[in-house]
Amino acid sequence: MRTVHGWLQDTAGGLPRRFWYLWAGTLINRLGSFVLVFLAIYLTQERGFSASQAGLVIGLWGVGGAFGTTVGGTLTDRWGRRPTLLVAHLGAATMMLALGLARPLWAVALGALLLGTFAEAARPAFGAMMIDVVPEKDRLRAFSLNYWAINLGFACAAVLAGFAAQAGYLLLFVVDAITTLVTALIIFIRVGETRRAASPTGKGAPAPAGALRTILTDPIYLGFVALNLFSALVFLQHISMLPIAMGDSGLTPATYGSVIALNGVLIVVGQLFVPRLIRGRSRSHVLALAAVVMGVGFGLTAFAEAAWFYGLTVLIWTVGEMLNSPSNATLVAELSPAALRGRYQGVFSLSWQIAGASAPILGGLVREHIGNSALWLGCAAIGGLMAVAHLISGPARERRATMLRRRAAAPAVPLTDVRPPVPQAAEPAATAPTEPIGTAEPARAS
Structure with a gap:
């Protein structure tokens, strides 16, 4: 018993409370991630689209995701973690329902594009939030636990989605939207903003205009x-x-x-x-x-x-x-x-x-x-x-x-140039x- 307690303490003990709210949001969100698991089957069997048309829709989801991660990363640094994540989740829930109700191919394709944009815009904000709230020495455990929640939710969602589909495919979209909203609500109430405010010295300052460069x-x-x-x-x-x-x-x-x-x-x-x-x-x-x-x-x-x-x-x-x-x-x-x-x-x-x-x-x-x-x-x-x-x-x-x-540990170093330093050849590998x-x-x- 003492061994089991020690293992649990070593695996999950001492992590910040805000991490566990993020972890819970991940699990809830993934438990309802029905749509992507069954999207190809839904498009071909329920909607009667061809395999190439289904591939186009899923591909547009990926295109939207590529755009969403780029925009989401920029907003995460400039606007803040919480507002970016909230807007992304609210948009994703809305587009989830719109995709489930869409009928013409063009509407389904547009819905998939926008859904991918909103859904993936949340990923940089969530990742930055995790880094913000978890101390460096605990991040390996924290990311492993979050990854565990992702896969537990995914495994359960695959089974639950099969039962939900028997009652009607629209239910998949509705449940997915609800769990997305619940995740947004948890973060809004219990986590808050995690980005450090700018200081006169520049530490924690917003990203400069040359960030992409x-x-x-x-x-x-x-x-x-x-x-x-x-x-x-x-x-x-x-x-x-x-x-x-x-x-x-x-x-x-x-x-x-x-x-x-x-x-x-x-x-x-x-x-x-x-x-x-x-x-x-x-x-x-x-x-x-x-x-x-x-x-x-x-x-x-x-x-x-x-x-x-x-x-x-x-x-x-x-x-x-x-x-x-x-x-x-x-x-x-x-x-x-x-x-x-x-x-x-x-x-x-x-x-x-x-x-x-x-x-x-x-x-x-x-x-x-x-x-x-x-x-x-x-x-x-x-x-x-x-x-x-x-x-x-x-x-x-x-x-x-x-x-x-x-x-990061140095006192009051202005962030006027955040370009990564070039390692000196003579410096030994850490x-x-x-x-x-x-x-x-x-x-x-x-």
Whole structure:
């Protein structure tokens, strides 16, 4: 009993109260995330759209998301975390209902575009809020717990959505809108604004006009975002190409649903143990291992025919996902200057939106012109190359994170120039902190 209490304390103890309100909002929001899970089925079976028309609608959702993360990141820094998040959630709830009521293809497409814009505009604000309220030493645990809530909600939503769809597809849109509004209400009442007000010294000042130029001239961060883009291109094949591959093997959509559910189940069961497993270890090594494991999992799909083999591949790449996500999010937090936290979150989220729009297209082209095996073995090759890239770029990232920590701790340093400093060649590489920080939420097909 004492051991269980100690594990719970080590996993979830000592975190700020405002974090738990954010965590609760995440869980509630994801429990109602019905629409995206069943959108393709709704469009083709309920509305009678063709597969290409359904693909267009889902693609427009991704296009709107790319625009939303960019705008949301800017507003998060200039306007504030809470107002950005509230407007985004209210807009998303409204457009959720509008999409459920839309009938012509043009109205459905426009609704998906606007829904993607509002829904993803909330992501940078939420990420910046998490970084604001959680101390640096606790961020690995906090992001892992939030990621656990995302996947618990996703797994439950997939089951609940199936029952809700039997009562009518409109119910999916209504429940999704309600949970989005409840999340906004929790944050409005219990969390409040977390952005630091500007001071006469400039500490905590709003982001300068040259913020975009600052990010675009930050090769260390952009390199990290590029690696996440390639990771997302591989990871999102489980939504687009995996069900097609399983169909070619004679397996039913229900079997695909059961197999892919293993992803959420494993994360819910195992994610709470991951922070203790990777604590104190080099983030570069953890991310490299995650890339290899994920690549192996997707690569083995080339040889899968039976449902149990497909299930095994899902379990393998899920382990890679579990290692990758916590380290990713905390690293984003460390590489983001405080005054540009929202914009940096937005750029990182943008990599997921680009992957969401392009992964199905690229996967389909490779599969059609080169073959199914080439697609999955290519995913394995990308995983290996990413592992090497993480090992090479890791020391520079750690030096950059150390510099930003020192700058944040320095008394009253004006933020007239938040451009990341250029590491000196003679400076030794910093070792990973005793409690590394950083992981990004793999937007759950989100």
